[in-house]
Amino acid sequence: MVFDSYIQETINRHRQFKLEPGLWMAFWTVWTGFLANKVGLDERHKNAWMALGQDFAKAANKHLKLLGLPTAE
Numbered sequence: 001m002v003f004d005s006y007i008q009e010t011i012n013r014h015r016q017f018k019l020e021p022g023l024w025m026a027f028w029t030v031w032t033g034f035l036a037n038k039v040g041l042d043e044r045h046k047n048a049w050m051a052l053g054q055d056f057a058k059a060a061n062k063h064l065k066l067l068g069l070p071t072a073e
Contacts, residue, residue: 011060024072025056028057032046
């Protein structure tokens with residue numbers, strides 16, 4: 001519930017920038033690279049972050065669809 005609400009708010013705040021829908025998942029690749037550089041990530045933690053990113057992207061695309069905006073699906 002909180003996760004979905006956060007994603008919806010994030011989408012609503014970024015709507016004005018007309019971001020490509022695929023960027024919501026691409027962000028997580030950048031994010032895990034940043035974390036690996038700053039704190040070090042083993043493969044297990046990197047996979048966990050990427051799984052969270054997939055959930056985020058799925059929920060983001062669901063909200064984009066509800067708004068009548070393009071989706072990555």
